[in-house]
Amino acid sequence: MADKKVTVLATFKAKAGKEDALKQAIMSCVAPTRAEAGCINYDLHQSSDDKGSFMLYENWVSKKLLEEHLEMPYLVDLKAKAGDLCSEPIGITLWEMISEPE
Numbered sequence: 001m002a003d004k005k006v007t008v009l010a011t012f013k014a015k016a017g018k019e020d021a022l023k024q025a026i027m028s029c030v031a032p033t034r035a036e037a038g039c040i041n042y043d044l045h046q047s048s049d050d051k052g053s054f055m056l057y058e059n060w061v062s063k064k065l066l067e068e069h070l071e072m073p074y075l076v077d078l079k080a081k082a083g084d085l086c087s088e089p090i091g092i093t094l095w096e097m098i099s100e101p102e
Helices: 019-034 063-069 073-085
Strands: 006-013 039-046 053-060 091-095
Touching: 006 063, 019 039, 019 053, 019 073, 053 063
Parallel strands: none
Antiparallel strands: 006 053, 006 091, 039 053
């Protein structure tokens, strides 16, 4: 059976005073990630109510290509910076679409 498309929601909560630094750290990953094989979309969102909360909405062709993405140097660097910039661990959840796309 073919590997199914996977959706990822990754959430980040900045430490007080680190909102802009966290935003820039995540933004630095957007362009290179969008150029990766298997990336359908990679979109960064900021909460309207809490400017220290960020969410990445990602869709990947397969879990295998997502796993390759997680080993990219810029992602490894972001994860290393997270301890200094985030007030809590990065939240990552994987999702599978169960409705048919229109």
